[in-house]
Amino acid sequence: RLNGTNYSQNVPIHVKCEGGSFAQGALNIKLGIQQANPAFDDGKYLSTQGTTDRSELGIALRDRQGNPVAPNTFYNVPGFANNEGDWNLTAAPVAKYTTSVIPEGEFHASATVVAEFQ
Incomplete structure (x- = not known):
């Protein structure tokens, strides 16, 4: 079943912000996954x-506590210190409906990690 949990893969994201505004000291950093x-x-x-058309297939992202991470939303990431830290996510395929028929074969998803700071 493609339920957003089965077949999950780890997606470790290491972030280190330096220079510019970050030279002043530690800032409050939020991260998001951006996709148009x-x-x-x-x-x-x-x-x-x-x-192949797989319009009924998506990728569910979750943080290490199992909370959903939706695209185009910013999140506080625990464990950041001195403008550096890790955001450990998992990614798993999810079908739009439990009755969706997803064709077999290769597919991919891409997105951009975006930082918001103050």
Whole structure:
């Protein structure tokens, strides 16, 4: 079942901010995953691409506590010190509906990690 938990893969993201505003000292940093066209109508999942239409397939992201990480939303990331830290996510495929038929084959998803600081 493609339920956003099965077949999960670790996505470790290391962030180190330096220079400019960061030279003044530690700042409050929030991170987000940016994607122009998230999957499905609710925008809670990354969309996928490939040579075959898999419009009913998305990628669910979760933080290390298992909380959902939605695209285009900023999150406080615990454990950041001196403008550096790790954001450990998991990514797993999710079907739009429990009845969705997803064609087999290769696909990929891409997004950008964005930092917001103050």
